[in-house]
Amino acid sequence: xxxxxxxxLFLSMQEGKNYTIYCNYSTTSDRLYWYRQDPGxxxxxxxxxxxxxxxxxxxxxxxxxxxxxxxxxxxITAAVHDLSATYFCAVDKGSSNYQLIWGAGTKLIxxx
Amino acid sequence: xxVVSQHPSWxxxxxxxxxxxxxxxxxxxxxxxxxxxxxxxQSLMLMATSNEGSKATYExxxxxxxxxxxxxxxxxxxxxxxxxxxxxxxxxxxxxxxxITQYFGPGTRLTVL
Numbered sequence: 001x002x003x004x005x006x007x008x009l010f011l012s013m014q015e016g017k018n019y020t021i022y023c024n025y026s027t028t029s030d031r032l033y034w035y036r037q038d039p040g041x042x043x044x045x046x047x048x049x050x051x052x053x054x055x056x057x058x059x060x061x062x063x064x065x066x067x068x069x070x071x072x073x074x075x076i077t078a079a080v081h082d083l084s085a086t087y088f089c090a091v092d093k094g095s096s097n098y099q100l101i102w103g104a105g106t107k108l109i110x111x112x
Numbered sequence: 113x114x115v116v117s118q119h120p121s122w123x124x125x126x127x128x129x130x131x132x133x134x135x136x137x138x139x140x141x142x143x144x145x146x147x148x149x150x151x152x153x154q155s156l157m158l159m160a161t162s163n164e165g166s167k168a169t170y171e172x173x174x175x176x177x178x179x180x181x182x183x184x185x186x187x188x189x190x191x192x193x194x195x196x197x198x199x200x201x202x203x204x205x206x207x208x209x210x211x212i213t214q215y216f217g218p219g220t221r222l223t224v225l
Contacts (some may be wrong), residue, residue: 031212042118042205043156043216050212088155097144097163098209102155 002027004091006103014111016078021106023072023089031092032072033100034063036085043088047074079110115139116208118217125196126225133191133220135206141186142208147179150203150219162189196224 003026013019023032034046047056049065049072056063060083062075072089086107090100115138125131135145144163148156160181162168168181178200180192189208193200201224207214 033213035216042218043207045213045215048213092212097161097169098212098214099146099158099161100214102158104155107153 002029002091002093002101004089004101004103006089006106008106009104010107010109012109012111013076013079015080018078019076021074021076021087021089021108023074023091023103025070025072025091025101028067028070029091029094031098032065033090033092034072034074035088035090037088037105038085046087076108081110081112084108084110113139114210114213114215116206116215116217118206118220120220121218122221122223124223124225127197128195131193131196131222133193133204133206133222135189135191135208135217137187137208137210137215140208140210142189142210143186144209145183145189146207146209146214147181147189147191148205148207150205152203156205159191193222196222198224200224 005024032049035043037043047063052067054065060077065072086105088105089103093099117136119134147159150156159174160168160170162181162183164183164186170176183189205219207216
């Protein structure tokens with residue numbers, strides 16, 4: 001059974017600092033996704049990682065994938081308050097419908 | 113591109129009534145739509161997967177007779193919560209798949225009194 005674990009589950013950090021969120025999954029998968037959710041809102045797609053060694057960057061966020069280690073990271077560089085949100089990783093189950101298995105989410109609070 | 117709408121955004125109903133939630137992909141045709149439920153401060157729980165023109169596939173533990181899903185077209189799926197009870201109160205989110213990515217609607221907050 002595919003399981004997805006994120007850590008930390010909660011992260012409070014100062015503006016300007018760097019930090020990394022980790023996403024481990026238990027079995028082989030072809031695709032890994034990162035989403036952002038603001039309080040009371042729906043989810044916004046951030047990154048789709050498709051292959052070993054894939055790295056994608058958007059602004060202060062950079063996501064990477066190591067399929068051998070079954071690990072993805074979401075790195076935040078020089079954090080700003082606007083990045084405060086809950087971040088989810090999700091892994092493709094391998095079904096024909098592209099169903100996803102979700103991590104528990106990391107609530108990120110960035111203090112001025 | 114890849115915009116998904118959901119209606120209503122919030123609804124309050126009395127126990128025993130039924131509530132219908134609509135999910136529409138506005139600028140693309142979605143082969144597959146998903147319905148999720150999210151409890152406060154928790155992750156998403158997949159309820160069901162629906163493909164246009166066929167019966168929805170429900171996850172284990174989700175009552176298909178209580179949560180009726182209709183995927184009438186490539187741009188519309190509906191979730192009907194039948195005979196709602198307070199324990200059905202939750203945030204319901206739909207997503208529509210375009211290519212390999214799911215795009216999410218804004219969610220519907222259901223409160224059952």
